[in-house]
Amino acid sequence: MLESPINKSKAKEKYIKIIKGVLATIYIFFACTMPVHAQKVKDSKLVTGTEKLINDITIKLIILAPIISGLLIIYFCIRRSAADEMDVKKWNNRITTAIVSCIGAVLGSALINLIVGYYK
Structure with a gap:
């Protein structure tokens, strides 16, 4: 078109x-x-709160990503077993996507946690 x-x-x-x-x-x-003094920025509530927030989110993501992905994979396998030949390929792709997404989420959050750890 x-x-x-x-x-x-x-x-x-x-x-x-x-x-x-x-x-x-x-x-x-x-x-x-505007230029600011490093000590003021380091001790500000915004910086310390953001640091704690990022740390909490990454730790929870490392724990929750495999659990949610596992549940999705179980659901996708159940749906795949009840599907016809054409839909089996779609469910296989969804299972693969769930596995890759889980690995990406865990590695990404671990990398962010590692980077934030250097600034402590």
């Missing part, structure tokens, strides 16, 4: 607006920051 030139120009305009917004946000973030 061919797109009309009007739709392409509207899409280009939309992408240009998005890019301008992102660039403006980046400019404001870097240009409008």
Whole structure:
């Protein structure tokens, strides 16, 4: 199906607006920051609270990701056993996706936890 030139120009305009917004946000973030003393930032509630939040989320994700993935895989296997030949492939793909997602979630949260650990 061919797109009309009007739709392409509207899409280009939309992408240009998005890019301008992102660039403006980046400019404001870097240009409008004021220098602060490192000790004040380190001991601020925002930094310590964010650090605790990230630590709690990553630890809980490391624990919950395999449990939820295991339950999903069990559900997918049950559904696969009741499916016909065409649907078996879809359920196999879902099982594979659940396994890969579990590994990615655990490794990602462990990596984030490791990076945050260096800043303590």
